[in-house]
Amino acid sequence: MATEDTPWEPPFAGTEGEHLLGALNRLRTTFRWKAGGLDAAGLNSRVGASTLTLGGLLKHLALVEDDCSGPRLSGARLGQPWESGDWESDPRWDFSSAATDSPETLYSLWDLASARSQERFAAALADGGPGRTVSITAADGTSASLRRLLCDLIEEYGRHTGHADLLREQVDGLVGEDPPPGWCP
Numbered sequence: 001m002a003t004e005d006t007p008w009e010p011p012f013a014g015t016e017g018e019h020l021l022g023a024l025n026r027l028r029t030t031f032r033w034k035a036g037g038l039d040a041a042g043l044n045s046r047v048g049a050s051t052l053t054l055g056g057l058l059k060h061l062a063l064v065e066d067d068c069s070g071p072r073l074s075g076a077r078l079g080q081p082w083e084s085g086d087w088e089s090d091p092r093w094d095f096s097s098a099a100t101d102s103p104e105t106l107y108s109l110w111d112l113a114s115a116r117s118q119e120r121f122a123a124a125l126a127d128g129g130p131g132r133t134v135s136i137t138a139a140d141g142t143s144a145s146l147r148r149l150l151c152d153l154i155e156e157y158g159r160h161t162g163h164a165d166l167l168r169e170q171v172d173g174l175v176g177e178d179p180p181p182g183w184c185p
Helices: 016-035 054-069 093-100 103-126 146-172
Strands: 133-137 143-145
Touching (some): 016 103, 016 146, 054 146, 103 146, 143 146
8 A cells, every 4th residue: 555655556445447556566667677777887787698788678668668658548649759669670669779869868768658658647537537549459340448558557567567676676786676665757
């Protein structure tokens, strides 16, 4: 249950929409904590043979936030820097281009995308609830629900927060399931 020291905790007994956003916000906060406070070397650190980095995850999840809360939610344009990325020659541009971005750029990109997404999803839930349809459709034309879109975003964060656990432990030994009480980026 959320307190002043742990505002990222989902409600103990809330509505479906509150629980969906609560679960997502807990994962967002845990991910940001795992990726937070690092210099360029820390954000570019790798584990084993993997090319995955915390910087790449920050940029990728900023893209995912903007994509889910923009084109997939309402049909809005994706915007920059995504529309000018070199996706044709590098389909993993979000991950690979992060290596040349400053820590300030990566943190700002994610922080702003996350804030936009939170506002957009809260407004969408207020305007029809989790069962309302969104812009993304299946091949047969069936519209997805907001519930499905939020669950997909929760899944994406769950996967990448696990990656962030391993990467951050490699950088400086930081471990733990949740940020300490009172933490903020």
